[in-house]
Amino acid sequence: MLLSFRNSRASTRRLGGRRGFTLLEAIGFLTVATIIVASTLGVYDQAQIALRTNQTIVAVGLMSTAVRTLHTNVGRYGTGRRVRTIRSQSYGEDLMPIIARSNSIPPGMQISVDSGGVFTVRSPFSGEIEIAVRATGAGQSFFIEIGDLAQDVCINIASQSVGGSYYGLESVTLNSTIFERARGVQERGPGTVGPTGSQVYPITPVQAEAACIPGGQNIMRWTYT
DSSP states (O other): OHHHHHHHHHHHHHTTTOOSOOHHHHHHHHHHHHHHHHHHHHHHHHHHHHHHHHHHHHHHHHHHHHHHHHTTTTSSSOOOOOOEEETTEEEOOBOHHHHHHTTOOOTTOEEEEOTTOOEEEEOTTSOEEEEEEOSSSTTOOEEEEEEEEOHHHHHHHHHHHOSTTSTTEEEEEETTEEEEOOTTOGGGOTTSBOTTSSEESSOOHHHHHHHSOSSSOEEEEEEEO
8 A cells, every 4th residue: 555655656746746737738728729610610601601602503593494494385474564663673573472382492592471472582691582574575584683692792603603504594784784695606705795785794703803892782683585
């Protein structure tokens, strides 16, 4: 027993009598842990933004296809009469109820219905999505519009979402800047002047940055025939 006690005391002396962390060691540990957590959260946030961006891009393509498919045998999307107002502008019939009731709203969108049966669909970034017939062209075209996009989100969606996979796409509008289909003049390519004085899509990152304003009030619209 005496030998065991002496060995214990000797071990304590060899360890310098330390029974825990010093204050400086604790501070150093917490600093490193804070850096690791902050880095992890930053990567997580970026991954979430990338996921929501991809969900939004895919949703626009799927909803446009749904509208076109549902109206295949009709030949038009509505009458084109000015029956509703969106952001102080007049438009034709609201197509969102048809898309919602046909179960054509893609996953990741936020859907709510008020007591009057009015559907509200929001993007993964919480901006309201509108689908309506254009008030010109006798109901031969419609648009999908998403509002309240932050500048970085607007740039990313605009740079990634406009391409040949969007069948029937005629133009894309970023706030007041219009990008139109080249209409057969393929050699002009991105960044050149379109058929009516607008620019030609696909939209380059530089063009997207110029058209997307700072803040969270960006509006993006896809117009289809």
